Structures are given as C-alpha cells and as structure tokens.
Amino acid sequence: MNNDSSSRIATRLREWIANAAPGSKLPSTRSLVAEFQASPVTVQKALQTLTARGLIESRPGVGTFVRAVRSARPSDYGWQTAALRSPLAALPTASTAMRDVANDAISFHSGYPDRELLPERLVRAALTRAARGDAALSRPPAAGMPELQSWFAHELGASTPAGTTPPNPSDVVVLPGSQSGLSSIFSALAGRGQPLLMESPTYWGAILAAAQAGVRVVPVPSGPDGPDPAELARAFDETGARLFYAQPNYANPTGAQWAAGRGDEVLEVVRAKGAFLVEDDWAHDFGITTSPVPVASRDDSGHVVYLRSLTKSVSPAIRIAAVIARGPARERILGDRAAESMYVSGLLQAAALDVVTQPGWQTHLRSLRHQLQSRRDLLVTSMREHAPQAHIEHVPKGGLNLWARLPDGTDLDRLARDCESDGVIIAAGRAWFPAEPAGAYIRLNYSGSNPGAFPEGARIIGQAIDRNGT
Numbered sequence: 070m071n072n073d074s075s076s077r078i079a080t081r082l083r084e085w086i087a088n089a090a091p092g093s094k095l096p097s098t099r100s101l102v103a104e105f106q107a108s109p110v111t112v113q114k115a116l117q118t119l120t121a122r123g124l125i126e127s128r129p130g131v132g133t134f135v136r137a138v139r140s141a142r143p144s145d146y147g148w149q150t151a152a153l154r155s156p157l158a159a160l161p162t163a164s165t166a167m168r169d170v171a172n173d174a175i176s177f178h179s180g181y182p183d184r185e186l187l188p189e190r191l192v193r194a195a196l197t198r199a200a201r202g203d204a205a206l207s208r209p210p211a212a213g214m215p216e217l218q219s220w221f222a223h224e225l226g227a228s229t230p231a232g233t234t235p236p237n238p239s240d241v242v243v244l245p246g247s248q249s250g251l252s253s254i255f256s257a258l259a260g261r262g263q264p265l266l267m268e269s270p271t272y273w274g275a276i277l278a279a280a281q282a283g284v285r286v287v288p289v290p291s292g293p294d295g296p297d298p299a300e301l302a303r304a305f306d307e308t309g310a311r312l313f314y315a316q317p318n319y320a321n322p323t324g325a326q327w328a329a330g331r332g333d334e335v336l337e338v339v340r341a342k343g344a345f346l347v348e349d350d351w352a353h354d355f356g357i358t359t360s361p362v363p364v365a366s367r368d369d370s371g372h373v374v375y376l377r378s379l380t381k382s383v384s385p386a387i388r389i390a391a392v393i394a395r396g397p398a399r400e401r402i403l404g405d406r407a408a409e410s411m412y413v414s415g416l417l418q419a420a421a422l423d424v425v426t427q428p429g430w431q432t433h434l435r436s437l438r439h440q441l442q443s444r445r446d447l448l449v450t451s452m453r454e455h456a457p458q459a460h461i462e463h464v465p466k467g468g469l470n471l472w473a474r475l476p477d478g479t480d481l482d483r484l485a486r487d488c489e490s491d492g493v494i495i496a497a498g499r500a501w502f503p504a505e506p507a508g509a510y511i512r513l514n515y516s517g518s519n520p521g522a523f524p525e526g527a528r529i530i531g532q533a534i535d536r537n538g539t
C-alpha cells in the first residue's frame with residue numbers, strides 16, 4: 070500500500086466533500102480506482118482516513134456518503150460532576166509522545182521506533198506460525214506460557230554473577246506490555262495514599278500510572294550517573310516510602326545509564342530501608358556503545374522488582390513484557406494482574422517467544438545497535454551544527470532519545486507550535502517531571518522515520534529557538 074497516494078486521494082476527496090451537500094453519494098470504489106489510477110487498497114485507505122475524520126460514512130450495500138453536519142443539541146454530562154466529584158489526584162494527560170502526525174512531518178516526538186528498525190520478517194513469520202498452533206485456540210496460564218517465563222528468567226539470569234541465585238521461571242509474570250505492570254506494581258506494592266519515590270525526570274507513563282493508582286509521587290533527582298544514594302536514603306527516611314521506581318539503563322527521557330557501582334549502592338540503600346527497587350528495563354535491547362546489566366541480576370533477596378519489555382524491540386503489535394519478582398510481592402502483583410485482565414493472549418505470547426528464539430533475532434539486535442548508533446550520531450551532529458542553543462548535556466550510550474536543555478525562559482509551548490508549523494514535531498520535556506520541571510527541556514527521539522531529514526529538522530528547531538528568544 071502506498072501511503073503517499075492514499076493521502077493524495079484523501080486530499081482530493083476532501084476538496085470534493087467541501088463542495089458537496091451533506092448526504093451526497095461518493096463515486097464507487099471502482100470509479101475512484103479508475104480515476105486516481107490507484108489500487109483498491111489505496112482507495113480504501115483514503116476512505117478510511119476520511120471516515121475516521123467524521124467526513125463520510127459508509128452504508129454497507131448502499132455506498133459511501135458525505136456526513137450530514139449534526140445540529141443536535143450538545144450533550145450535557147454535568148450530572149457526572151456531582152457523581153464523580155474531584156479525582157483523588159490531578160490526572161496527567163497522555164504525553165505528546167503518543168500523538169499521531171502527518172506522514173510527511175519530521176517527527177522527533179514519538180516513543181516508538183520506526184518500522185524499519187523492527188524485525189518485520191521474523192514478526193510476520195512468527196504470527197503465521199502462532200496462528201497455526203495451539204496458542205490460537207487455548208488459554209495460557211495466568212502467569213504466562215511456561216516457555217516464555219523460562220525465556221525471561223534466563224535472560225535476566227544470564228547476567229547474574231556467581232554466588233547470586235538466578236530467577237526461577239516461576240518468578241516471572243507475563244504482561245500485555247510493561248505499562249500495565251507499572252500500574253499493578255504501584256497499586257499492589259504501594260497502594261492508595263502511600264509514597265512512591267521516582268527518579269526525576271522519569272517516564273511520563275510511570276507518572277500517569279502512579280497518579281491513577283493514587284500513590285503519592287516523591288521525586289528524587291537523577292543525573293547522568295544515576296541518583297545520589299545519600300539523597301535516596303534521605304528521601305526514604307523523610308517519607309517512609311517502601312518503593313523506588315528507576316531506570317538504571319538508558320532512562321527515558323535522558324538516556325542516562327547509571328555509573329558503574331551505582332546499582333550496588335542503590336541496592337544497599339534499598340535493602341537497608343527494607344524497600345523495593347522497581348527496575349524498568351524497557352530499553353534492554355537498545356544498547357549502543359554499552360550493553361545493559363540489570364541491577365536485578367545482582368539481587369536474589371526479593372528487593373528488586375524487574376520489568377522487561379519487548380514492545381519496542383519486537384513489535385508494538387506483539388505487546389509482550391514481563392515482571393520478575395520474588396516472594397509475596399510476586400503474589401500481590403499476580404493478584405492485581407488477575408483482577409485486571411486474568412491472562413495475556415497466548416497467541417501474542419507464542420509469537421513473541423518465536424521471534425526472540427530465532428537465530429535471526431540476534432542478527433537483528435546487532436544490526437539495530439548499528440542503526441541506532443548512526444541515527445543518534447546524526448541527530449547529535451545535526452543539533453550541534455544547526456541548533457547549538459539546545460544543549461545536549463550527555464550523549465546516551467543506548468536508548469532511543471536525546472534530552473536537550475534549552476535557554477532558561479524558553480516558552481516550550483510556543484516552541485513546539487512554531488516547530489510544528491514548519492513540519493517538525495518535538496516533545497516538550499515537562500511531561501517527564503513528576504513535579505516542577507528543573508529547566509526547559511525537549512526530548513528528541515532518533516528512532517523515528519526518515520533519519521535523512523534530521524539535519525533539516527535540527528535547522529528548524531534552531532530557528533524556532535532563536536525566534537523564541539526574541
């Protein structure tokens with residue numbers, strides 16, 4: 070399917086619709102195919118776009134029609150204000166990182182890697198095999214397919230040092246993405262009204278999950294080497310928290326990887342306080358110049374609750390992750406998962422396992438490392454050349470993002486709007502701070518589409534920063 074021609078057709082049809090009376094019938098798909106010299110799939114895609122925008126509606130067996138503009142009275146949901154009262158916490162809205170944008174935009178905002186960075190051939194073959202197997206018609210155990218539990222346990226166990234007991238497959242709970250794991254962990258291990266320590270800045274989705282779970286977020290500053298253990302200990306003492314959420318490897322948004330030894334220091338603090346470290350290893354497959362060693366691999370005392378996701382490295386459509394936890398904590402998390410969704414689709418679990426156990430998976434990861442390196446380097450060079458006012462404090466050793474500090478006083482909303490009007494989409498850094506932002510930051514993802522446009526994107530950002538300062 071050709072996206073360009075489907076958007077060309079959608080644009081032409083939109084012009085036609087603008088001049089047509091509500092209820093007018095669109096030409097048949099067959100005549101649109103002939104008129105635009107496009108395939109039926111491409112025409113359908115254009116029609117779907119217009120349907121999604123509410124411009125047309127299709128009546129099966131009759132045809133497709135221009136939608137009548139409704140003049141019905143606006144709905145009144147005011148009664149819900151009385152029924153619901155105030156939310157327990159101000160709920161953050163979803164971040165810019167989840168926005169869909171036009172195909173031709175230069176997009177630095179997304180949290181997801183471009184399709185060309187995914188193992189497409191492995192994914193398609195795995196889905197075909199999964200569809201033919203038992204998984205397509207059966208219900209897997211609540212904690213996950215045993216073979217997939219073993220794979221996750223083995224992955225973490227591979228970096229476990231001698232003298233530490235590696236995790237058991239039965240410590241693993243398979244998840245439909247690690248986001249749902251964050252919600253379960255925060256609810257099951259902290260609970261409403263309880264404090265939760267978090268690195269700051271940190272992943273906006275973790276801030277969102279914490280708000281929905283009703284826990285009280287307490288930010289702990291974290292830099293390129295990770296949090297200061299003394300500061301962390303103080304935060305535990307001050308708040309009585311029992312949970313610290315952190316990303317020791319290639320943190321989203323900063324790309325920081327904790328300094329050697331920092332994991333052990335943090336682990337010591339967490340143990341001394343009788344607390345848990347929730348280690349989010351979302352970027353395990355995105356090392357560039359280093360390879361990540363999870364802090365969890367050095368813990369066999371149940372103090373680390375470890376999250377590993379395959380969503381971004383296998384496919385966002387095969388959204389599989391796992392939490393590895395030991396003891397009663399694991400039972401609590403499993404209980405929350407059961408209440409939430411009972412079990413994870415076996416079809417997706419089988420497909421994920423198939424992908425990561427193919428010999429091609431390791432080949433894919435090696436090539437991904439090189440591609441991420443050249444994309445990261447291109448964006449760093451482009452920003453330094455064309456937008457030197459955006460200070461890149463630290464070039465990440467892995468992950469998908471650059472974190473850039475802008476001059477104090479930069480109006481981020483205006484900057485984002487200016488960039489967007491010139492076709493560049495950026496994410497303002499505010500969403501990654503659990504409390505007030507420590508400065509004006511933007512997050513730039515270098516794994517999006519069309520890296521060839523990075524220099525042009527950087528030039529537009531540089532100009533917008535200049536305009537913002539005047």
Ligand SMILES: Cc1ncc(COP(=O)(O)O)c(C=O)c1O
Nearest residue numbers: 180246247248272321351378380
């Ligand atoms: C740090 C971090 N944790 C968790 C997630 C959620 O991962 P998943 O898609 O597996 O739910 C993301 C996604 O952006 C992330 O950046």
